Amino acid sequence: MSNPAAVDQAFRRVAAEGAVTDVTRAIANEMPIAIECNGIAYAVLMASPDAIEDLAYGFALGERLIDGTDDIRGIDLHPVATGIVARLTLARRVADRIGARVRHRSSDASCGLCGVETLDQALRPLPPAARWDGEDDAVFRAYHALCELQPLNAATGAVHGAAACARDGTIGLVREDVGRHNAFDKLIGAMLRSGQGWDGGFALLTSRCSYELVEKAVLAGCPMLATISAPTQLAVTRAAEAGLALRTLVRGDALLAT
Template identity: 80%
Template sequence: MTDSDLSCSPAAMLGFARVAADGVITTIDRAIAEEVPVAIECNGIAYAVLMATPDAIEDLAYGFLLSERLIDAAMDVRGIDVHRGEPGIVVRLALAKRVAERIGDRVRHRNSDASCGLCGVETLAQALRPLPHAARWDGSDSAIFQAYAALRDHQPINAATGAVHGAAACTRDGMIQMVREDVGRHNAFDKLIGAMMRTGQGWDGGFALLTSRCSYELVEKAVLARCPLLATISAPTRLAVDRAGEAGLALRTLVRADALLAT
């Protein structure tokens, strides 16, 4: 089963009472973003449950597995089945033999008891694992301003609901090639990364533009996806800046129409 077989929509219409400042109350219908649990199973093992917008689910699964370092490339996924049920979606993936043992290792780590000092140290080390060196960015910041100006027109779910994040793959000169949306900023980026993996699209000197703050998790996703530059419309955390520096990832944050922060 593929995403096209799912009957759910990323948004739903609900009725609301609109209360104005002058006390006038009217009834309106408004599009509201959907959010459902998405269970990820790998080779028959329950791995994670994400809360996500029910859109581009296969892309989400691929990007999430790359971010979790369970796979290295699209070819590591030998099969995928997306099942819509109650109360959410189950994604069952068959992974290649060469990466299969990673599932058990990660599940054991997640279930380990971190109450003792040694286990705690191991847990912290696992949380901040070394990153590969990022691809080099040699473009111009003018491209980021161009992509920022065009991004809103590429976010149909957010235009309807005003409640979801967007992640855009942009060319070196600032043209938006692909956008994925989700209520979660991590999910939106995973969907974009997964879509690029599945279609064989590379960054080719381009960059990612996200409608969110710059957290260290997003930095790590960008590096693992071999993205040369990560741009976000909100501020970074200190850990995000540090992790980007360790990996050599170029950062542009607090992106606005007339200014940005370069790191």
């Protein structure tokens, strides 16, 4: 796969006093990533063009198309003129889920949340979250370590990071992407593909805490979700319903616990 996650771009730098200079800097690459499941076009994501296999696995789990890696029988990546197509082959056991979810997604796209059935689908019940019994010191330890583990953001200043942290706050795995959802999907997918569990640890994300991230965390079996920005009300509500521990507005010296 030849598409880099960052590319060099020429700019004119204009200073406040009026001086203009030519500069070149790295900027984050972003392109359409099409997800196909058993030959059916399912979704198009705007994402950084790296770790696409991880992205597809994590996305499929978050969409409840699969329950684990055994439900994916194969994945093929196909570069096209406008982006990348990721073609997933799902097991027969879960194949019926594809059509049902495609119909739901089409309904959402055409008219938004338009009726009781659609609203029920948008906020489907979540399974009970794994229990987290760690200490908040671990969150601060991970927060201070994460910056040095985000090379793409260091180069571009334009991407989110998602980190899998051990119970003591040691960071074991990081994925980056222009989209916060994509970064988390990549992290979850990488863990699925490698057989890595949370083992009482938690996820730390460089983003606000939206309800979609809460749902992804619960479905991935993550015991606790920490984010550096604030949560939405729906995120707090959904986390409480599932029993997911949240730590938000994480800074070097304080955080919000729910």
